[in-house]
Amino acid sequence: MDTISFARGVPAPECLPVEELADCARAAVLADGAAALSYGQTSGYVPLREWVAERHGTSAGRVMLTNGGLEGFAFFAQALCKPGSRVLTELPTYDRPLKLMQGLGVDVEQLPMDDEGLDPDALADALARGPKPAFLYTIPTFQNPSGRTLSAKRRHRIVELARAHDVLVLEDDPYGEVRFEGEAPPTMFSLDEAVVYTSSFSKTVAPGLRVGYFIMPPSILGKVEGVANGTYISPGMLAQATVYEFLRRGNFEPNLERVRSLLGGRRDAMLDALDREFQGRATWSRPEGGYFVWLEVPGVALGNDLLKDAADAGVVFVPGADFGGPASSARLAYSFVSPDEIREGVARLAALTLAAAPAV
Numbered sequence: 001m002d003t004i005s006f007a008r009g010v011p012a013p014e015c016l017p018v019e020e021l022a023d024c025a026r027a028a029v030l031a032d033g034a035a036a037l038s039y040g041q042t043s044g045y046v047p048l049r050e051w052v053a054e055r056h057g058t059s060a061g062r063v064m065l066t067n068g069g070l071e072g073f074a075f076f077a078q079a080l081c082k083p084g085s086r087v088l089t090e091l092p093t094y095d096r097p098l099k100l101m102q103g104l105g106v107d108v109e110q111l112p113m114d115d116e117g118l119d120p121d122a123l124a125d126a127l128a129r130g131p132k133p134a135f136l137y138t139i140p141t142f143q144n145p146s147g148r149t150l151s152a153k154r155r156h157r158i159v160e161l162a163r164a165h166d167v168l169v170l171e172d173d174p175y176g177e178v179r180f181e182g183e184a185p186p187t188m189f190s191l192d193e194a195v196v197y198t199s200s201f202s203k204t205v206a207p208g209l210r211v212g213y214f215i216m217p218p219s220i221l222g223k224v225e226g227v228a229n230g231t232y233i234s235p236g237m238l239a240q241a242t243v244y245e246f247l248r249r250g251n252f253e254p255n256l257e258r259v260r261s262l263l264g265g266r267r268d269a270m271l272d273a274l275d276r277e278f279q280g281r282a283t284w285s286r287p288e289g290g291y292f293v294w295l296e297v298p299g300v301a302l303g304n305d306l307l308k309d310a311a312d313a314g315v316v317f318v319p320g321a322d323f324g325g326p327a328s329s330a331r332l333a334y335s336f337v338s339p340d341e342i343r344e345g346v347a348r349l350a351a352l353t354l355a356a357a358p359a360v
């Protein structure tokens with residue numbers, strides 16, 4: 001029996017524009033080989049920085065490109081934190097930044113969220129006590145792992161709170177463009193240019209390119225660039241020049257439409273299957289985009305023991321506890337698997353989980 005993976009938060013192979021990128025890589029070398037094949041500026045390939053700046057209505061001097069957003073996060077945290085620094089984030093949140101910060105000796109405080117995203121009252125309480133945080137790390141749109149989106153009203157309130165307490169906000173937004181329906185709330189960065197904004201081309205073009213970006217006030221950019229320069233001199237220029245060529249040809253929007261439609265169908269398949277198989281005995285988020293659904297099954301520990309049984313039954317997921325979430329929670333990614341696999345995988349998972357649930 002093939003294992004169906006709801007654990008892999010990666011795009012299905014059909015999402016990747018393989019032929020077009022092959023052509024763009026070749027064209028990038030032929031058109032601008034001297035830049036694409038040498039060391040470049042630590043902040044990245046200039047034409048791509050300019051494209052990002054224009055898209056976000058800012059100046060290229062505020063944009064830094066990195067080998068994926070996660071690497072940028074590592075540099076950012078190294079530049080801003082020291083052992084014992086306090087960082088606020090959501091509960092649950094993306095596990096890799098959590099681990100990176102643990103490695104730096106950072107004191108991470110996870111604040112509650114609900115279906116409307118991070119709870120601003122909990123943030124206000126946290127800001128009223130304890131040492132001033134180095135930053136607030138938030139993933140406001142189609143959050144990893146919960147799939148939830150911070151409401152527009154809360155975005156305003158959180159930006160105001162951060163401003164009042166002079167606390168830096170890091171808005172991590174790799175999924176915002178992967179919207180299937182509904183109206184996008186404003187980015188927090190668009191509400192206040194003091195917010196540091198990060199995204200990447202991993203979900204909109206291809207993760208293997210490893211091209212991400214940060215938009216930062218110049219004083220912070222200088223510090224982050226210092227860490228990057230000491231680590232790798234410059235990021236991979238060829239990948240950045242390839243992405244730029246892809247964008248220059250006008251491929252970004254059509255490709256995004258294709259990705260949205262592919263993944264939207266998978267999101268629908270997952271929500272339908274959850275409705276059908278769990279019969280009201282669990283709750284889950286209903287994202288309008290992104291990769292993830294957050295499942296909670298009251299009274300059932302969706303931890304490593306159940307994961308082992310699930311793997312034997314041919315389905316895997318990530319326990320919510322890996323993201324700081326409760327034992328009864330799990331992250332289900334619908335991005336990698338086909339709609340048929342999603343239906344079968346949810347049926348396997350529900351059979352196992354409901355057998356372990358307390359009688360109703």
Ligand SMILES: Cc1ncc(COP(=O)(O)O)c(C=O)c1O
Nearest residue numbers: 068069070094144172200202212
């Ligand atoms: C919330 C979030 N931020 C950042 C990243 C890192 O993306 P990349 O390094 O591929 O740009 C991911 C990847 O899954 C993510 O989910």
